[in-house]
Amino acid sequence: MAINVAAVEQQVLAAIKAAAGGAAPASQATLVQLAQDLTAALAAIEADNAAGTITPAQAQSLIQATVDGAKAALVGLAAPIAQAILSAGLNTLITVAATATGLGWAVPIIQAVVNGL
Amino acid sequence: MTSHKRARRLVAIAAASAIAPLLAGCTPIHILFPPPPNPKVLADAQQAQTDEKTLFAQLQQPAPACDATSVAPLFATVKADLEKVRADNVPQNPAVDQQAIQLEKQLADLQAGLPAPPACLPANIATTQQPLFELGLSQIVTKETPKG
Numbered sequence: 001m002a003i004n005v006a007a008v009e010q011q012v013l014a015a016i017k018a019a020a021g022g023a024a025p026a027s028q029a030t031l032v033q034l035a036q037d038l039t040a041a042l043a044a045i046e047a048d049n050a051a052g053t054i055t056p057a058q059a060q061s062l063i064q065a066t067v068d069g070a071k072a073a074l075v076g077l078a079a080p081i082a083q084a085i086l087s088a089g090l091n092t093l094i095t096v097a098a099t100a101t102g103l104g105w106a107v108p109i110i111q112a113v114v115n116g117l
Numbered sequence: 118m119t120s121h122k123r124a125r126r127l128v129a130i131a132a133a134s135a136i137a138p139l140l141a142g143c144t145p146i147h148i149l150f151p152p153p154p155n156p157k158v159l160a161d162a163q164q165a166q167t168d169e170k171t172l173f174a175q176l177q178q179p180a181p182a183c184d185a186t187s188v189a190p191l192f193a194t195v196k197a198d199l200e201k202v203r204a205d206n207v208p209q210n211p212a213v214d215q216q217a218i219q220l221e222k223q224l225a226d227l228q229a230g231l232p233a234p235p236a237c238l239p240a241n242i243a244t245t246q247q248p249l250f251e252l253g254l255s256q257i258v259t260k261e262t263p264k265g
Contacts, residue, residue, distance in 0.1 A: 076216050
């Protein structure tokens with residue numbers, strides 16, 4: 001499956017901005033960076049999963065690692081973003097990125113990880 | 118309890134009831150007034166930055182240097198760095214504590230995703246997990262660096 005990473009990044013970024021509507025300008029650069037890093041990480045997992053170079057169990061662990069990393073970056077934002085908005089934002093952006101990168105099958109796994117955070 | 122005391126207690130309860138919903142929507146106090154930069158946490162986080170670069174570099178080396186057995190000590194080193202960040206985070210900055218916890222989870226999940234030796238993780242996984250890890254870690258460094 002060919003992935004338009006730039007288009008996915010834009011979708012993810014839009015999802016983050018929508019969820020974190022009150023983010024301060026200083027946080028915008030972090031949000032952009034997060035969108036890029038998150039999309040690249042999920043796209044790599046999807047590519048290796050499709051190629052059979054990692055097992056489904058490995059893919060699951062790596063998706064969890066990706067969600068953890070995204071959560072770490074969002075928690076660190078200086079903007080006064082409420083925890084509920086953070087969770088909603090993370091859930092949204094992960095779902096958007098996962099679906100767009102071909103990891104739609106992993107969305108329930110990802111949502112379970114996000115819900116458990 | 119006298120009627121005067123009872124009246125004051127009822128007023129206090131009513132005031133608290135009125136204020137609580139307003140406070141619920143407020144920014145947590147630790148975000149508005151975070152603790153001052155902590156030089157110990159800064160040093161710990163910078164050490165973690167150095168050690169994670171070593172770890173991710175080795176994950177991209179040819180086998181057997183990149184296999185799960187070979188990189189296990191490097192994972193342990195970065196984990197220890199993050200534990201030190203949390204231990205030295207006094208007075209506690211809750212955001213730093215949560216970030217360190219999440220970064221430890223990311224490392225643990227990444228390590229769990231390694232194949233059994235002699236196989237190694239595909240290089241593109243290591244190269245794309247590293248920026249995500251470094252983003253959170255750099256935020257801790259930024260927070261703990263004295264301003265001005």
